[in-house]
Amino acid sequence: MQPIYLVVGLFFWFCFLPVTAHSQHKVTADYLAELQQQAKQKKLADERLWHLLLKYDKRLFRGMTSEADGMEFFNSPQGKIDPTSELLATLSSFFVPLTEITKGKEHPQCNFPARFKWLNQQLAFDPNRLEIQACDRLDRWMKALDPVGATLVFASYFMDNPASMFGHTLLRIDSRRTGSGNNLMNYGANYAAVPDTENAFLYALKGLIGSFPGRFAIFPYYTKVQEYNNLESRDLWEYELKFTQDQLNMMLLHLWELGGTYFDYFYFQENCSYHVLSLLEVANPDLRLKDPFSFSVIPTDTVKTLMAQDGLVKQVVYRPSVLSQMNHKRLRMVDDEKRILRRMVKGEISPENPAFKSLSAPSQALVLNAYMDYLQYQSMQEKSTGNIKIPRSVLLARSRLPATTNGLADTITRFSSRPDHGHGTDRFRLGIGHNAREPFLEFAYRPVYHDLMAKDVGYDKNSEIIFLDFKLRYYLESDRVRLDQAKILSITALNPYDALFTKPSWRLDLEVDTLRDRNCNYCNSVKGTYGRGISYRPDFFSPLLLYSFADLKTEFSEHLKQKFRLGGDAEVGMYYDVTENLRIKLAGSYQIFVLGESKRFFTAHFITRYALSRDLDLRIELNRYDHNNEGIFSANYFF
Amino acid sequence: MGRYSRIAVAASLFLLPVSVFAAGYGAAGCGLGSELMGPKPGASQVFASTTNSTFGNQTFGITSGTSNCGDHGLISMNKEREVFAQENYTSLVKEMAQGKGENLSTLANLYQCPAASHQEFGAMVQAKFDSLVASDQANSTELLSQLENQLTRHPTLAKSCDIKLSALN
Known part of the structure; x- marks a missing residue:
């Protein structure tokens, strides 16, 4: 090679390279400015999708704020509160050369591929002026x-x-x-x-x-x-x-x-x-x-x-859950099969037992299928980490029986109903009632959730959760508005008795209530209750549900001697669905307060509900607290 | 015991049911926590729910600390059978004993057995249950190796299914 070329080459190399680098930098900078300008013109930062991608939400007193709280989610330091600045910074981040990315980190184009995709759709990035990065991990994902x-x-x-x-x-x-x-x-x-x-x-x-x-x-x-x-x-x-x-x-x-x-x-x-x-x-x-x-x-x-x-x-x-699967099988069993299953669960007999062997092969298979569901569920509740959850002997016994228990197609029984078919979770209530002294109007609202008198399609049919339920009464003759009740939180879980599982029912209640057993001009008390009980439903789909509870109870009020009373109660009751839309509740309790102001009295309740539609029902309630009676007719609207 | 301490005792009773819930494990459900397969009873630790906190290198979702996950945060293809069998072991052996079930046909799919052969697959595992689950201490790894043994020997499944893992990759 002639030295002259080398010199010329070097010369060109020296002066050309900085120029390219410089011009490349300038091209990039120009293109970024151009894109940012376009984005501003098109008002992309105001677009719904940009707000969705960045989780922006209009907040009271704070303006536009992103719900995201990890700051790495934003490219701009103001990103959490400024959609425009975030958008401009995001565009800018797409131009970061790969060499500037720390090893092990992803390029912003790969970290924010949805933003990249959308901005590319809106602004049509020119691949000659914006280097498109390969995103290997994302691609494989x-x-x-x-x-x-x-x-x-x-x-x-x-x-x-x-x-x-x-x-x-x-x-x-x-x-x-x-x-x-x-x-x-x-x-x-x-x-x-x-x-x-x-x-x-x-x-x-x-x-x-x-x-x-x-x-x-x-x-x-x-x-x-x-x-x-x-x-x-x-x-x-x-x-x-x-x-x-x-x-x-x-x-x-x-x-x-x-x-x-x-x-x-x-x-x-x-x-x-x-x-x-x-x-x-x-x-x-x-x-x-x-x-x-x-x-x-x-x-x-x-x-x-x-x-x-x-x-x-x-x-x-x-x-269906594992227990729903088991209950589905139990529903198909005859009494003999049910009895054998119960004895197996209790550990009284094994698959080798003559009582079990005397069943027909399909019956044996049905019983073992249900028994294995039971064992699977039970073993998962235990903290042991042993590998086998169902004893091999049971599995082996089952494997020797034919695969299908019968020729019928197994249509699955639904033990819960579609959640979208349930009533709304907000409830507004309008009532008119009368007590021994005067008539009254009732207004109540609660945001959540479900009570046992409401139609239970879409909800757990044995439980209720009530949160922030406020009820006002306007007494017509004394012309007064009183807070009748404010349930802060009230939960009842009735777990109907099951021969295979004994799970107690329980309830918990925290509320401001009226001292209904006294004549204190509708005075309020703060009340807490916790109780356990037993409930019983003859079978899974029976319209009858019986329950009983023993509760611990405490009440605080200015109007009680010593300002409080502490005691408990015993309650029995029943729910009965006469038709799909008509439900009746009967309940009675005996209340005993032993500390603070002591007192003993009975309460009795009769409630009936008729559902006009999914979201509207009418109720009649007759309540007796000690010697005070009241009756209420109400309409309840769910939304 | 003074009156106030009695009240305190009474008040503390109301807290009981709540703490009973919390005693179990790290919850699941809308929200207040879901440390999947963490400290729960009877669950393995294949999946830890924590995301890798270094954002740039974030591994989405399931990260691991185990060799079961790829660097993209999903299960490596060549571990899919193993992880599936381990996580669903009880369901699997139950369905094997019954000769059919969703977990079983999922497993058949993982061995690339065509849908038409699933019934045969079910019949085979039921018939060979004795050797597939050799003891009460058997585990998912042994189960799969026994299953592969049986599949290889089977007159039709040996051909219709893909037993070797390499076939997946």
């Missing part, structure tokens, strides 16, 4: 999930855990890879709080005021089925939703963005159901799913909202 559908899964009520009393929703991502009829292998996206305390009181309080972080996580659906169906024995309802391929992709890209951030978890507002709705809105911004909710987002209400959208829900599938 998307490829593995390969969405073909999305399903909202509702886990029914779980009364043994305050966090699950209202049910739970998660989103299943149905994959092309797993194929139809292979739902267990799909993934589920779940939003939940990450609690930092074991203390029940703190746990409830922190959940209410939003001091747990909430995070999205993704699990194989079968782990969720094991958890809800088998461990907690909750029925699942799967709502298969209709989305286009593009919408599903957008939703997943957005889910990817959410994986790294957290939100303050609010038990009643920004909860699992709220965030699942957000995901669906990102998929299809035309859906306005969160709009109807103000005070609280109750899982059942979100399911109703989905059902109300035209053509969104393709199909509803029931997935």
